[in-house]
Every structure is written in structure tokens, then in C-alpha cells.
Amino acid sequence: MMPVNSSNQEINVSDLLLYINCPRRVYFVNRGFELFSEVTASRLERIILKELSLNYPEIVKECSLNADNLYEELEISLAKVCTDLPLLFPRELACVTKEIFEDGEARARAKLPEIAANLRGALEEFGKEPMLAALTPVKTEPFLSSERLNLKGVPSKLVCFEGAQVPSILKPGSCPQQGVWASDRIHAAAFVMLLEAENGKEVPFAFVEYVSFGLLRRVAVRSTDRREVLKICREVEKIKAGVMPERKEEKFCKECNFSEHCVSESSLMSKFF
Numbered sequence: 001m002m003p004v005n006s007s008n009q010e011i012n013v014s015d016l017l018l019y020i021n022c023p024r025r026v027y028f029v030n031r032g033f034e035l036f037s038e039v040t041a042s043r044l045e046r047i048i049l050k051e052l053s054l055n056y057p058e059i060v061k062e063c064s065l066n067a068d069n070l071y072e073e074l075e076i077s078l079a080k081v082c083t084d085l086p087l088l089f090p091r092e093l094a095c096v097t098k099e100i101f102e103d104g105e106a107r108a109r110a111k112l113p114e115i116a117a118n119l120r121g122a123l124e125e126f127g128k129e130p131m132l133a134a135l136t137p138v139k140t141e142p143f144l145s146s147e148r149l150n151l152k153g154v155p156s157k158l159v160c161f162e163g164a165q166v167p168s169i170l171k172p173g174s175c176p177q178q179g180v181w182a183s184d185r186i187h188a189a190a191f192v193m194l195l196e197a198e199n200g201k202e203v204p205f206a207f208v209e210y211v212s213f214g215l216l217r218r219v220a221v222r223s224t225d226r227r228e229v230l231k232i233c234r235e236v237e238k239i240k241a242g243v244m245p246e247r248k249e250e251k252f253c254k255e256c257n258f259s260e261h262c263v264s265e266s267s268l269m270s271k272f273f
């Protein structure tokens, strides 16, 4: 086993998310392996919907009082996003075929009715002004870092809501019936802690936007979440210093880019230890 390096490498919030998926993924990514090999239609769908969600504030602002035109505005915006996408992600989309692009676009378009219905529902429940406050960034992708936490990261945006500046993260995956997924809670907690370190005052909550559904969830960060962030940070530090974590059979193993190396490195290690 490689010696543990005592000088800490700075940890990124994205390392924490990788760790939650599977600790070994941190090990491989830290050694320069690519997390994704190709852009599939489903990954493209997520990229499109995430990009579309950046236009929600504009769309909500433009929509009529009864939000009748919401769906049309979303459709117009989606078309623009798809036109602009190759300019925004030239490297990632360089090898994407026309078929995959069209498939990704069609998949994203199929989500629009649900997104429109949920945005309309939230507008009716909370009103336009609070919705706009929760969606509109005061800063987009700000860089946050804390020497004390040995952590850095870039939240999707900061918004000003009920007088507080809070982080908001965009999630293109599935959405729980209520609240947020446990991993999203940790993701939000990490940015809350970074923002607190940056601004020197308590950040009461964060937002998680489930962009494939047009749903916005508010999450109050608890001490247990903060404790979990610190715990994972310490584990990631060890992995970055050279410790390879135990291989656990994860639900992601089948579609994991590292499966080949993961098995061979495990059997190699077992020969020596």
C-alpha cells in the first residue's frame, strides 16, 4: 500500500459526491481516470435540462399571471439551449452523433409537460415574487473555499431568499416524493459550510432544484449533515494520499467506467496483502 501523505491535498465538493457513490471512484478519478467515457442520450438529456433550468427565472418572469404560456416559453427556451449547446460544451460534445443529439433533445422535450405543471403549481402555491427570489442567482457558479475545512467547490448559484444569501444546487436526476435525497443533503451541507466560512455568518438553508421535474426543495442543514461532510472529507483525504478503499459491490459497478481496473487492482492488491 502506498504511504499516506501527510500534506493534505485540497478536497473538492465533487470528491464528496464521488465518495457517496463509491469511495473507490475517488481513488480512480484522483489518478487521472476519466469518469465518463462518452456522452449518451441520457447524459445529454441531463445536460440540456440543467442548462434549460438556468432560464427558469426568465421564463417565470415572462409568463402571464395564470401561467398559460409557461409550456410554450419552455419549448422556445429548449430549442435555444439545443442550438447553443455545442458552443457551450465543444469538447464534451465533439464526438456526439446527430442521432444521439436528437435522441437527447427528444428525451428532454418529453419532460417539458411535467416541468411546466410543477412550475405552474409552485407559482400558484408560493406566488411569482418568492419563486423569482428562489430561482434568480445573485451569483452564478461562485468559487468557494475554506482553508479550515480544506475544501473548495462551485455551487450552481447563490440566491437571496428571505434576506439570506443561500446556495442552490441543480440536480438533473430523479426526485424524491418529499424533501431531498440523502446525497443531495450532504451536497447542500458542504456548500452551506463553505459559504459560512466565506461570509462568516450562519447560512440557514439551501435549495435543491430537481431540474428534470421543475421542482425546487428547501433543505435545512442539520448538525448530523455537517458531521457527515467532515467525516467524508477526512476519508477523501486518506484516499487522495494513496489509500485504496475496500471494494464493495455497488449498484453502480455494472455501468462504472472503472470496473475493469477496479477488479484487476483488487486482485493485484490481494496478492501482496
Ligand code: SF4
Pocket: 022, 023, 024, 025, 028, 247, 248, 249, 250, 252, 253, 254, 256, 257, 258, 259, 260, 262, 263
Ligand atoms: S467498479 Fe464498483 S467498486 Fe469499483 S469503482 Fe466502480 S462502482 Fe466502485
